[in-house]
Amino acid sequence: MSKLPSGAAVLLVGLLAAAAASTVVDAEVLVPIGRPNGNSGRLHWRHPQAAQGHAAEAKLADAARGSAAKAVSIRPAAAAKLPASAAVPSSGLPGAQMAAGPPAAALRYNPAGLPVVAALKARAPAVPRAAARDRPVQAVLQIDTHTATLPVSPLHKYTWWTFDGTVPGPVVRCRLGDSLEVRHTNRDATGLGHNIDFHAVTGPGGGAAATYAEPGETKTALFKLVNPGLFIYHCAAPPLPAHVANGMYGLILVEPETGLPPVDKEFSVIQSEVYAKEGTAPGQLEHAYSDGMDENFSPMFVVYNGAVGALTEKPLIVDQDDRVRIYFGNAGPNKIATFHIIGMVFDKVYRDGDLISPPGRSIQTVVVPPGGAVVVEFTAVVPGDYKMLDHAIFRVDKGCVGILKVRPKGTDRRLDLFDPVE
Numbered sequence: 376m377s378k379l380p381s382g383a384a385v386l387l388v389g390l391l392a393a394a395a396a397s398t399v400v401d402a403e404v405l406v407p408i409g410r411p412n413g414n415s416g417r418l419h420w421r422h423p424q425a426a427q428g429h430a431a432e433a434k435l436a437d438a439a440r441g442s443a444a445k446a447v448s449i450r451p452a453a454a455a456k457l458p459a460s461a462a463v464p465s466s467g468l469p470g471a472q473m474a475a476g477p478p479a480a481a482l483r484y485n486p487a488g489l490p491v492v493a494a495l496k497a498r499a500p501a502v503p504r505a506a507a508r509d510r511p512v513q514a515v516l517q518i519d520t521h522t523a524t525l526p527v528s529p530l531h532k533y534t535w536w537t538f539d540g541t542v543p544g545p546v547v548r549c550r551l552g553d554s555l556e557v558r559h560t561n562r563d564a565t566g567l568g569h570n571i572d573f574h575a576v577t578g579p580g581g582g583a584a585a586t587y588a589e590p591g592e593t594k595t596a597l598f599k600l601v602n603p604g605l606f607i608y609h610c611a612a613p614p615l616p617a618h619v620a621n622g623m624y625g626l627i628l629v630e631p632e633t634g635l636p637p638v639d640k641e642f643s644v645i646q647s648e649v650y651a652k653e654g655t656a657p658g659q660l661e662h663a664y665s666d667g668m669d670e671n672f673s674p675m676f677v678v679y680n681g682a683v684g685a686l687t688e689k690p691l692i693v694d695q696d697d698r699v700r701i702y703f704g705n706a707g708p709n710k711i712a713t714f715h716i717i718g719m720v721f722d723k724v725y726r727d728g729d730l731i732s733p734p735g736r737s738i739q740t741v742v743v744p745p746g747g748a749v750v751v752e753f754t755a756v757v758p759g760d761y762k763m764l765d766h767a768i769f770r771v772d773k774g775c776v777g778i779l780k781v782r783p784k785g786t787d788r789r790l791d792l793f794d795p796v797e
């Protein structure tokens with residue numbers, strides 16, 4: 376721990392946090408510098424204010440090292456920006472210890488002054504577009520937790536516990552070598568504590584304790600992404616099964632350094648089970664923890680992207696001959712998923728979300744365990760509507776079905792491949 380008086384340490388961490396906040400920029404405003412890289416063909420780039428921000432961070436770090444015993448003043452405006460974790464005494468949780476630790480620890484993963492940008496995230500089934508860059512950044516992921524009452528079927532609503540107000544939570548896209556700076560703000564009015572266990576993170580709990588926040592708190596933690604792949608993240612606050620079953624899960628993609636081959640359309644789909652019973656209000660369901668505890672119990676619904684009909688009311692739409700990539704995750708909590716698209720053979724399957732090994736070829740159905748993911752690709756050569764489903768086929772009647780619509784392009788219906796004859 377720091378030798379600083381605890382109050383000074385808190386103020387210094389607050390100053391550093393405020394400085395970091397001032398250097399966060401949207402990835403969209405990054406500007407290219409220099410000429411295209413001869414090896415990769417990609418542009419080098421930086422944000423116009425990045426150098427200024429890094430200089431400010433270095434100045435603060437120098438000040439922190441040189442004035443350990445001095446009183447530190449802080450402007451009211453900067454104090455107002457302090458995250459809750461820096462403004463309150465340590466709760467004894469590892470996350471609070473990280474926030475109140477020495478400044479050197481806070482900068483441990485950014486010694487070379489990585490550009491600080493907002494993390495790329497999108498609402499499923501959308502996927503953020505790949506960043507056009509060939510070096511790592513410090514990606515700041517602001518993620519809020521709170522409840523949200525949303526339709527879970529055409530006849531029912533459910534009060535979910537959410538990341539950013541949606542089920543699933545946002546799809547996050549990073550690159551191997553990035554530092555992921557997670558800022559978790561708990562806005563849960565019902566009084567529940569939440570956290571985030573990223574399966575992409577190497578370290579205790581996948582960051583769960585480090586990101587644990589009580590209502591009204593913000594917790595910040597920094598994770599180096601050292602394994603490429605497609606990963607699940609979820610809340611792991613106790614009781615853990617209830618937080619997952621109540622909708623607290625999402626996908627994080629860590630692209631290899633070379634990126635992924637370009638495709639025409641990308642989507643994200645997460646399968647999950649809903650354990651629920653009729654509530655006191657008409658049409659309002661309540662969580663049924665005991666149903667989930669019995670692994671032989673059949674859930675009320677099995678859904679894609681949080682609701683019966685989510686991907687039938689709003690199909691995934693592509694054009695004929697589009698190259699298509701689907702990032703698929705299984706949040707469980709209990710059931711193994713068997714993902715299949717009727718009438719489509721996946722010509723690339725990155726099994727278990729493994730983006731390093733050669734992909735499988737010519738595969739009909741993929742098995743995805745709870746807490747696992749897969750990436751599938753195909754080319755949509757024959758126009759028409761295709762059903763996506765769990766081939767544990769009774770689950771279709773529980774809601775686990777979506778539609779992929781392939782719109783015709785031109786007049787060639789590819790009768791050479793598929794001819795109804797009459």
Ligand SMILES: [Cu+2]
Nearest residue numbers: 569610612618
């Ligand atoms: Cu939670």
